[in-house]
Amino acid sequence: MANKSVWNDNRFWRRSATWVTGFASILLIWLTFDTSAQISMGTNEDLQNGVTKRVPGPTVINYKITYEMSAKRGHEVPVIGGNDGKGNSLFQEKEKFFGRDDWSEKEAREMLHLGKLGSQAKNCMDCHTLLGNGAYYAPDLTKAWLDPAWGPNGTMQAITNKPTKEEAMAEFLQHPELYATHARMMPNLGITKEEAIGLVAFLKHMSSIDTNGFPRNFGKMKGAINGK
Amino acid sequence: MFEQFTDVVPSFFGWLNQGPLTLTIFLHTVIILPMIFIYFQEKKRLENEK
Amino acid sequence: MANNHLTSESKQLATWYLTFAAILFGAQLLFGLIAAIQYVMPGFLYGILDFSIARILHINALVVWMVFAMFGSVYWLLPDETGIETIGIKAGKLVYWIFVAAIVVVVLVFLLIQVGPASDTTIWFITEGREYIEAPRWADFGIVVVALTFVGNLFLTGMKGKQTGIVTVLMADMIAFAGLYLAGMFFTDNISVDQYWWWWVIHLWVEATWEVFVGAIAAYGLITMIGAHRKVVEMWLWIEVAMLFGSGILGMGHHYFWIGTPEYWWEIGALFSALEPLPLVAMFVHVLYDWGKTQGAEMNSEHTDEGHVKSVIKNKPAFTWFVLNAFGNFLGAGVWGFFHTLPQINLYTHGTQFTSAHGHLAFFGAYATILVGMMYLAVQGKNGIKVMKNTKASIWAVSMITGGVMGMTVALTIAGYVQVIVSRAQMGATWAAYFDGQGGAWFTQAMDWRLIMGVITFLGFVLLAKDLLTTGKNPVHER
Numbered sequence: 130m131a132n133k134s135v136w137n138d139n140r141f142w143r144r145s146a147t148w149v150t151g152f153a154s155i156l157l158i159w160l161t162f163d164t165s166a167q168i169s170m171g172t173n174e175d176l177q178n179g180v181t182k183r184v185p186g187p188t189v190i191n192y193k194i195t196y197e198m199s200a201k202r203g204h205e206v207p208v209i210g211g212n213d214g215k216g217n218s219l220f221q222e223k224e225k226f227f228g229r230d231d232w233s234e235k236e237a238r239e240m241l242h243l244g245k246l247g248s249q250a251k252n253c254m255d256c257h258t259l260l261g262n263g264a265y266y267a268p269d270l271t272k273a274w275l276d277p278a279w280g281p282n283g284t285m286q287a288i289t290n291k292p293t294k295e296e297a298m299a300e301f302l303q304h305p306e307l308y309a310t311h312a313r314m315m316p317n318l319g320i321t322k323e324e325a326i327g328l329v330a331f332l333k334h335m336s337s338i339d340t341n342g343f344p345r346n347f348g349k350m351k352g353a354i355n356g357k
Numbered sequence: 358m359f360e361q362f363t364d365v366v367p368s369f370f371g372w373l374n375q376g377p378l379t380l381t382i383f384l385h386t387v388i389i390l391p392m393i394f395i396y397f398q399e400k401k402r403l404e405n406e407k
Numbered sequence: 408m409a410n411n412h413l414t415s416e417s418k419q420l421a422t423w424y425l426t427f428a429a430i431l432f433g434a435q436l437l438f439g440l441i442a443a444i445q446y447v448m449p450g451f452l453y454g455i456l457d458f459s460i461a462r463i464l465h466i467n468a469l470v471v472w473m474v475f476a477m478f479g480s481v482y483w484l485l486p487d488e489t490g491i492e493t494i495g496i497k498a499g500k501l502v503y504w505i506f507v508a509a510i511v512v513v514v515l516v517f518l519l520i521q522v523g524p525a526s527d528t529t530i531w532f533i534t535e536g537r538e539y540i541e542a543p544r545w546a547d548f549g550i551v552v553v554a555l556t557f558v559g560n561l562f563l564t565g566m567k568g569k570q571t572g573i574v575t576v577l578m579a580d581m582i583a584f585a586g587l588y589l590a591g592m593f594f595t596d597n598i599s600v601d602q603y604w605w606w607w608v609i610h611l612w613v614e615a616t617w618e619v620f621v622g623a624i625a626a627y628g629l630i631t632m633i634g635a636h637r638k639v640v641e642m643w644l645w646i647e648v649a650m651l652f653g654s655g656i657l658g659m660g661h662h663y664f665w666i667g668t669p670e671y672w673w674e675i676g677a678l679f680s681a682l683e684p685l686p687l688v689a690m691f692v693h694v695l696y697d698w699g700k701t702q703g704a705e706m707n708s709e710h711t712d713e714g715h716v717k718s719v720i721k722n723k724p725a726f727t728w729f730v731l732n733a734f735g736n737f738l739g740a741g742v743w744g745f746f747h748t749l750p751q752i753n754l755y756t757h758g759t760q761f762t763s764a765h766g767h768l769a770f771f772g773a774y775a776t777i778l779v780g781m782m783y784l785a786v787q788g789k790n791g792i793k794v795m796k797n798t799k800a801s802i803w804a805v806s807m808i809t810g811g812v813m814g815m816t817v818a819l820t821i822a823g824y825v826q827v828i829v830s831r832a833q834m835g836a837t838w839a840a841y842f843d844g845q846g847g848a849w850f851t852q853a854m855d856w857r858l859i860m861g862v863i864t865f866l867g868f869v870l871l872a873k874d875l876l877t878t879g880k881n882p883v884h885e886r
Contacts, residue, residue, distance in 0.1 A: 135403060138642075139638065140399060141396065141399040142642055143645045144399070146646075146648040146652070150649070150652035150656070153653055161603075163369065164669055167365070168669075169597070169600070170596070201361075202364075242596050245595075246526060249536030249594075250534065251525075252460070252521075252522060253536065255458070255459035255463050256459045258758040260598060260665060260666045261666075262662075264458070264462050265759060266445075266458045271665075272836075273838070277839075278838045278839055311845075314449065316457045317454070321524070324525045331598075338667045341670055341673070344831065344836035345836070346835040346836070348835055348836075348837045364670040365669070368669065374674055380671055380674045381674040381677065381678040384657065384675065385679075
């Protein structure tokens with residue numbers, strides 16, 4: 130019978146399917162262990178000892194964070210506490226966050242926890258994207274902390290009448306309808322002052338996560354509006 | 358021959374990533390190759406059935 | 408109900424699941440329309456039913472109607488495949504009502520309460536705030552109970568009755584499908600870890616277990632609708648399982664490019680997910696091949712004169728949707744997915760309307776089509792129809808829905824293109840860059856077209872509902 134080829138034999142394909150599925154699953158589990166170790170959150174000690182983590186500890190909010198080109202990695206990386214000139218973090222330069230740059234690990238962790246909870250309780254992800262995932266109705270928040278619009282030369286500090294980036298952000302989050310810059314306004318989600326501080330800590334922490342160069346050229350384009 | 362390791366943390370999979378597609382081709386190969394073994398086993402079985 | 412031709416309890420239960428699925432399908436389209444209007448008129452329902460809430464309901468109704476229709480499809484085919492009545496049908500009926508009640512409560516909470524304070528209580532009782540699986544934690548546990556009961560019924564029936572290849576694949580697939588949901592049921596402060604496991608649910612559902620489910624349903628459909636040869640169909644099914652899981656499981660890497668995970672995922676994600684369209688091509692070829700083969704055999708049989716050659720298809724509308732599935736799966740999941748699966752491209756398309764375009768066509772092409780096809784099969788069985796014909800409404804429905812979704816996809820792709828070029832590549836992804844892209848003429852016009860196409864899709868759905876509901880009284884079908 131012509132049907133006696135292995136290629137149209139159900140048993141061969143069933144065994145192959147079982148093998149491929151099983152082995153791919155095992156590889157995925159192995160990769161998951163490897164990745165989990167790499168993306169576990171760092172500690173305050175890591176920051177003090179100059180250990181670069183993909184996801185730094187919550188006390189990273191005490192440091193100055195920038196997003197700069199790394200010669201070694203070939204793309205932009207978060208630089209924490211100053212740049213050694215090659216895109217590596219120095220973990221030295223501090224930056225005040227709501228007036229302090231000595232938040233303890235416990236305090237910082239609590240703020241981050243509240244912020245992360247808040248990001249879910251307010252359904253942030255159903256308008257914005259976080260690490261590029263979510264909805265596309267509002268801007269990506271991955272590096273929102275580093276957005277020039279909130280910086281000293283940006284408009285948001287002036288609109289909210291606050292002297293610092295973090296205070297401007299917290300004020301905006303509590304009353305987004307008062308400081309709308311576009312027809313597509315963020316609604317008032319009943320965010321309290323404490324929650325707003327937590328959310329800003331969450332955003333600052335998120336900007337310190339090494340996202341392999343996403344988004345590219347963040348905030349680097351100046352004077353190129355409308356292709357001019 | 359070997360490329361400089363670029364990722365933050367060295368790891369086995371990162372080490373296999375030695376330039377264009379080395380890691381993914383390696384993984385594809387280890388998934389597909391045993392199918393050859395299954396093929397010959399099944400071929401033998403079909404011949405015996407005859 | 409009068410004129411019910413179903414003798415199987417399992418099929419009876421299947422019609423319940425499929426009916427509720429159709430209702431949720433309508434709800435999904437309605438909330439999608441609201442969200443689409445908000446892109447065009449941002450003030451629409453502002454502060455009452457904001458975009459985030461409309462979108463939550465849009466995508467959660469989508470997931471839940473598909474899960475309902477999937478459960479219904481399995482209950483429908485189980486007696487045919489195993490040759491016995493489904494075991495544990497009482498438990499199946501009980502969890503059906505639990506599931507429906509839970510969904511009504513969750514929807515009401517989403518609509519009326521919407522958001523909560525940043526506390527665990529909110530996560531447990533209002534929203535979990537994670538795209539696609541926003542349902543609060545209590546509902547998660549409910550879903551686990553419902554899914555376990557369903558999987559239990561499937562396993563008990565599959566092990567006692569005849570265990571065909573289709574049933575074997577479904578058993579393995581559904582236990583993975585139910586188990587994976589657990590990966591989305593925890594809270595962590597670490598957003599990278601959060602999204603890592605979140606993708607285990609989302610990706611391994613829609614790009615692995617659901618696809619294999621579709622393969623199994625397509626196999627069942629070919630056997631029942633055109634009398635395709637079981638041995639051939641099941642061989643194809645095993646090939647598809649090997650290819651779908653072989654590419655889909657590690658293809659998950661394409662979600663791990665930018666969420667804080669190591670660089671090696673670039674390579675893993677790129678090539679494995681690049682191969683994901685292959686099994687979809689295989690499915691398409693297989694469906695058309697089997698159709699051509701059985702039709703050809705019919706034409707070569709005793710009726711050589713043209714007038715006597717009959718179509719081998721026993722359910723025209725269902726078969727239309729099944730063929731559309733083969734094509735839509737390949738186009739929506741395959742081609743539109745491949746567009747942006749390589750990291751070099753995804754760096755700029757990640758988090759833009761490109762993803763949205765892919766999502767619309769993929770969910771429709773890969774899942775909505777085949778599940779609507781199953782609804783037609785159920786309507787046929789319920790009304791004791793031997794050969795089900797196309798009606799005007801069925802043809803208009805399928806054309807309008809397909810045309811509408813295709814139109815939305817093209818519009819969103821164009822919108823995504825603007826975003827990629829203006830907001831990302833040119834201006835560097837900031838807040839200002841984002842809004843500059845959103846204000847562009849191409850973008851706003853694309854959003855107008857998306858809304859128009861959305862309305863067409865919805866009208867098509869109305870016709871579909873009418874056709875399904877009036878089939879029982881329609882005299883054109885052969886009984």
